[in-house]
Amino acid sequence: MAEDLKRYIFRLMSKVDGLYGIAITDRDGVPVLKVSNENAPELALRPGFLVTFSMAADQGSKMGLGKNQRIVCMYSAYQVVHFNKAPLMVTLVANSTANTGMILSLEDELTDALQDLRQAVDVA
Amino acid sequence: MEKELDKHLEETMSNHGVLGTLCADHHGMCLGAKGSVSTEAAGMVTRLSELAGQLDPSSEEDPIICVESDASTLMIKKHDDITMAIHKAKVPT
Numbered sequence: 001m002a003e004d005l006k007r008y009i010f011r012l013m014s015k016v017d018g019l020y021g022i023a024i025t026d027r028d029g030v031p032v033l034k035v036s037n038e039n040a041p042e043l044a045l046r047p048g049f050l051v052t053f054s055m056a057a058d059q060g061s062k063m064g065l066g067k068n069q070r071i072v073c074m075y076s077a078y079q080v081v082h083f084n085k086a087p088l089m090v091t092l093v094a095n096s097t098a099n100t101g102m103i104l105s106l107e108d109e110l111t112d113a114l115q116d117l118r119q120a121v122d123v124a
Numbered sequence: 125m126e127k128e129l130d131k132h133l134e135e136t137m138s139n140h141g142v143l144g145t146l147c148a149d150h151h152g153m154c155l156g157a158k159g160s161v162s163t164e165a166a167g168m169v170t171r172l173s174e175l176a177g178q179l180d181p182s183s184e185e186d187p188i189i190c191v192e193s194d195a196s197t198l199m200i201k202k203h204d205d206i207t208m209a210i211h212k213a214k215v216p217t
Contacts, residue, residue, distance in 0.1 A: 099174075101152025101167020 018098030144211040
């Protein structure tokens with residue numbers, strides 16, 4: 001199943017030009033599933049980096065605007081899009097010139113794929 | 125901040141047959157949307173205009189893309205960093 005899911009996520013990646021990697025982690029940044037190509041910056045897919053978005057999402061939810069759903073971070077060379085799908089976190093790393101709107105439109109398809117993975121991290 | 129853009133989108137909507145309109149930036153992020161065109165279409169609209177532009181790289185002007193269905197037409201045009209989409213009902217003949 002994991003291999004099927006990886007292949008599916010890899011196919012999703014190819015839908016957006018410049019999308020280099022997708023990482024699905026738990027709240028602590030521990031990777032559940034990671035898919036990337038050779039252009040993905042290795043540091044951006046490490047738990048130490050990914051967990052910062054989980055913390056940012058928690059803080060963002062305290063601003064009185066409701067639950068934080070997405071974070072988009074633009075850097076000079078890359079962009080990082082983060083979906084809060086508690087208890088899972090989905091992080092997408094792409095080139096800074098990639099189409100952010102197209103990356104955001106992957107959310108629905110990724111959400112469908114996450115249903116089975118949720119059970120792996122859900123605490124009873 | 126977006127009042128001016130909103131006003132222009134409203135004016136576009138007031139044209140006969142216009143069902144929806146959308147304005148997106150070069151990142152595919154929606155700047156404004158009215159009517160039948162969803163904000164989620166911003167990324168795809170921008171990407172379509174980029175791809176169409178690649179068909180004739182030597183052309184100085186960006187092409188106008190028309191996506192036609194039985195009942196309506198979606199017209200997309202890019203100008204500098206902004207992409208506009210207008211969804212118009214087809215006039216029955």
